[in-house]
Amino acid sequence: MKARTIEIMDTTLRDGEQTSGVSFSASEKLTLAKLLLEELQVDRIEVASARVSEGELQAVKNITDWAATEGYLSNVEVLTFVDNGVSLKWMQEAGAKVQNLLTKGSLNHLTHQLKKTPQQHFTEIENVISEGQKLGIETNVYLEDWSNGMRNSKDYVFQFLDFLTKQPIKRVLLPDTLGVLTHTETGAFFKEIVQKYPNTHFDFHGHNDYDLSVANVMEAVKAGCHGLHLTVNGMGERAGNAPLASAVAVINDFLPEIKIGVKESSLYKVSKLVSAFTGFSIPDNKPIVGDNVFTQTAGIHADGDSKKNLYFNDLLPERFGRKRKYALGKTSGKANIQKNLQELGLTLNDDELKKVTERIIELGDKKERVTKDDLPYIISDVLDSNLRQQKVFVKSYVLTHSKGLKPSTTLSIEIEGKTYEESSQGDGQFDAFINALKKVYKKEGRELPKLVDYAVRIPPGSNSDALCETIITWQTKEKDFTTRGLDSDQTVSAIKATEKMLNLV
Template identity: 70%
Template sequence: MAHAARHIEIMDTTLRDGEQTSGVSFSPQEKLTIAQLLLTELNVDRIEIASARVSEGELEAVKAITTWAKANDLLDRIEVLTFVDGDVSIQWMKEAGAKVMNLLTKGSLNHLTHQLRKKPEQHFEEVAAVIALGRKNGLDCNVYLEDWSNGMRHSREYVFQYLDFLQHQPVKRIMLPDTLGILIPSEVTEYIGAIVQRYPGLHFDFHAHNDYDLGTANVLEGVKAGAHGIHLTVNGMGERAGNAPLASAVAVLNDFLPSVKTSVNEASLYRVSKLVETFSGVRIPANKPVVGENVFTQTAGIHADGDKKNNLYFSDLMPERFARQRKYALGKTSGKANIENNLAQLGIQLSEADLKLVTQRIIELGDRKEVVTQADLPYIIADILDSKAIQEKVRIEDYVLTHAKSLHPSVAVKVSIDGELFEEHAQGDGQYDAFMNALKKVYKRQKLELPTLVDYAVRIPPGGKTDALCETVITWAAHNKEFKTRGLDSDQTVSAIKATQKMLNLI
């Protein structure tokens, strides 16, 4: 008889631990938006949104989240880090409207002795007093054992002494952080296994950091060893090397531990990841698993050829799971299959001889380190084959870019659409923004809608030359599909305008 899969609680701490990423500070509205998406779209079990007593802005952010959560019956899934400070954190929690406190306590004798300069019994007594006071004020309590991993390595007797005490306290969860990200998977297995076996009636969360790039591996081992919950962050944000990443950990658990299940909606991982990237200003590495730009892109021609032959290079990690698409990159390692896949998406067919010529040109461009996008293919074909079939129906005929101190940048633009001329003027936050605003006016007159600009990447060759060619690659989204266009010019705004003209002809 098959056993029901064991549910693993996912606690996302992007808004608390993740915000400790150097240079990151979310606004109250950004925090509210992320919290809403985490709970309603991604459907994580719980979120840790702040530390008590940090700032007035933090208090306002927590108030906004708890007000929304209370109205939607989600308040018990909102958690805040608190401290052993008498009633100070508790009063802050009450003012903020939060109901679940995650009490930070000492999980190693080294921290207790040298940071607090206290004996175990004294620390336990103070912890018990805060827990009791929290309960009296209607708060639920979870307890963090800070530096627990070093505690298990060097003072295991203290850890067990503390857990013996905590098992008699009214706490919901005991949270075991690898605070400095020092553990290897075999230690996670040993330490969590020993604790779960010794205290079968308690709920344990595992909180992994990624200092040795072992965060996801340690999460897998922690769950296998019996952890009931895991703490993760979107994009692996967090102090130093960050925390265990949400997308990777969820994918690994779903694929390699059929005996467990999570509530997370995989199809929303990428969307939430990109939103957090925008709000945080921290770019997602192109090769980051699950959510990186390149992780579902085949570059080698032999791989694209294998995909056509019984999906030889497919795995369980399929892009459709995460509302993404497989792509085939164009460059010096591109083979005929890569280019055929891109041409098919554009609705273009070539003879074998012409395909060979186009392939050779793309390889040459790749050798020169030029980025080739799918949108460049029609122009490459026209250049090689001198084809009259590929026409520019939209042309940016003329424009004037104005930028002056203390004035908004402005643009006057003349556009030809199917031979008909249109002129518009607009202002913007920058010259390119002003250009796009003017272009939107033109298309609005035509009752047409422009794609959404998703990403804007600029590449300037190193060396300090002021006349160096600037390559701008813009990612657009339209009709649930993304595509890229590229422009090349010595002026960055002009290169972006060239990329935009390609987009206008593609749509």
């Protein structure tokens, strides 16, 4: 039987970025776009939603400039909207050539959100497709809430598909927007659609609200879908999207008639880098990429492995660039920086490499050593710091903590060229620092965001104490957002996270 090739579209940089509290910097987006297409070898990437912000526009420009040079421009996609050409204008400015047009895939959404008839909607979509053609922009079409459309308004879905299959589009993208499908429904719906429209390319876009996304991916592929939308680490809104690593392993091991181009051995390194860039932790027991999934703890398992690999399955860690480990539990100097960067699949320019090297030397002076597991956090911190034009500098501070006395801080800070000094006490050194900062901002007539969450950790997997990462969530009237600080000292890392917040607001 001849193998059938399906496309893998990674939407970590678009749908994955809708994970609560996650935002990629422009540098991080470009780095990951390169890794996804060149290192991991996915077929396509969805990198942004049109019209989001100036920062997002610049991030997409950076990606399209690189992609045009390297021959990947047709592999870079942007989510757009039926908005009288506003998205298309944004696409033009960003240099993108493939739009994924968001439309209504259920009568319920069309009736209650847009308050339009099917024909009105189709006419507007046809205009967007036509205008895109004139601008040299290729169109794929998302049918938002398609899964509920198939359940509750199938006649509308087929009316829509009858219309779309006559349009000059490349792909129809079918999302389980609310993550409600069972594997049985997914298989049945795709089989019906593929048989009815044999000459149309259909992608499946799964969400994981019931933890069924990988099962749904498997059934969509078996039923004849032509492409899959996946995210690194299963990132995405609510319970996330179908995870890339798990889907790739399932297809390779259980669907031998299907061929995909993703490079398995790069899945883990990309997963770790995405985690470092986002602060979105990978559960230790997450299949394929979790820290513990290739670690045996029980003595009987270690014994069995040494006797004809009795506890091995087909998910050998070497496939994913990993090694099997044996934890010692109750039941049982610095490496070359450039080489470590290469092992992570990351290329930095000379200036960035110099800054990363300086940071490692600084940490090395304070602690015994820095491990490879620390490195993505250092890179993320350096790239993030380089991105923003800094207007606020925490120039100096004195932190005191004495028995029987309240902790206090004296602070010197420069805001847009003007220097302020204040002192204050608090329940801890960082609380005293924040209280001193509030005094400065009160003088300036400004209000600081509210601190709503404060988490401290060392890089997962690290066996050194060189780094401490503080992740602080702040709240303004408009939104919640997160900043991260990295240092060998916990309070200093929190101050660095605060300095980033001050520059953001």
